[in-house]
Amino acid sequence: MTALPQYNFAYLDEQTKRMIRRAILKAIAIPGYQVPFSSREMPMPYGWGTGGVQVTASIIGPDDVLKVIDQGADDTTNAVSIRAFFAKVAQVQTTTHTAEASIIQTRHRIPEKPLTEGQVLVYQVPIPEPLRFLEPRETETRKMHALEEYGLMHVKLYEDIARHGRIATTYAYPVKVEGRYVMDPSPTPKFDNPKMHMSPALQLFGAGREHRIYAVPPYTEVVSLDFEDHPFEIQHFAEPCALCGATEVYLDEVILDDRGGHMFVCSDTDNCEERRQAGHVGSLGTGREAAE
């Protein structure tokens, strides 16, 4: 019996990996600058994380341990299928535990557990250009980045204040990297922005449809844009997680019935599970013994 033909390790062909690897090295050397790359068709639609998948496929090796999260959760469709994809095409070990992972691919959240040196966080990015909704022409936004002309972004934040009395942007909140490039942190809630600042982990961003890769090296300044009289602040939640009682974490609202019943639970499922394992119980949670 002859062996069935297989895909190359980690799905992508070697020439594509080299091209993406070169883009990643330039992205690290120019923090916050969007490096164009020749994005490939992947066995999943655009919008499902093709950029992140291509970055992960180009860096991953057989010794890596991969975690994939979608809005903080390890068990949603996008996360489960990407994890299964790499388990199949790269035969890597996967995990749901943040601390065990060497590569974490994420869609729109940064894990609550602080990342460590040597870890790589790969973001799936839909629209990498922070100025795109203010200026649709690529030629113009490129010139604005080249000339460090970011006045328009401040006007946008100011208009928020004029209209709502505060900066109303809550996700994809623009940041300035190492005092130079204004960067879109991908649609993470602004709650996660402070975690990007001086993070010990390497952060790589892949936008498949838009053909861009960018990076924030470890220990790099990432400052959320704001005004002296309207400083940047993160969301605060009135109640703790209903399952594990955590405060100071990002919570999702879950509708319970059609009479307005709702609960707030941790967006980061791994963090929530670990807390419940450790015996923390929220208002609607059940103790560890009761659950068993």
Place this chain on the structure above:
Amino acid sequence: MEGVIDGAFADPVMQSQSVFRALMDALANPGTMRKLPVPRAIGTSMIPELVSTLLTLSDHDTSIWLDEVLRSEPANVQFASFHTGAPMVAEPGRAAFAFVHSAEAMPPLDQFNPGTQDYPDRSTTIVLAVPSLSGGPALSLRGPGMKDEVHISPSGLPGDFVGQWEINRALFPRGVDLLLVADGHVMGLPRTTRIAEGQ
């Protein structure tokens, strides 16, 4: 008989992945030494560390430049062309990757391509072989990728390296990036790194 065909990676997929991770970690953490897997490098006078980065990064999409001494040996040109298919250029300013076997063969940094203000990524990455990544004059580094000041002492850097680097650094976001290789290890100096002499 072993020839140029045996000189590349025995397992190109896995070895170029580990080489790339070493290069990525080196540039993301300037001043740290990363272990660089090397091929047998048969059929060329380039040291295995230069061959390792050449094979991992270049292909028909990247123009490469070999220093005068390396380029004067037809075997090196044949080796690079056979294994990578990369177009070879005669001027360092047109190269995506430059491979230099010693500081004496290194042109001044401003001879390489710093990219443009619109596309600073279209710049040269220089891979320079040095005698050793330690034992030379003390340098201290600061910048992205470093929590605190990092101290390094590579030997065999070009004369007035710190002065040349200062000019390169001032061009940001334009500028060249440097990879130093020796003894199976690589050290990265991206254009963001500020270098000062002494401890």
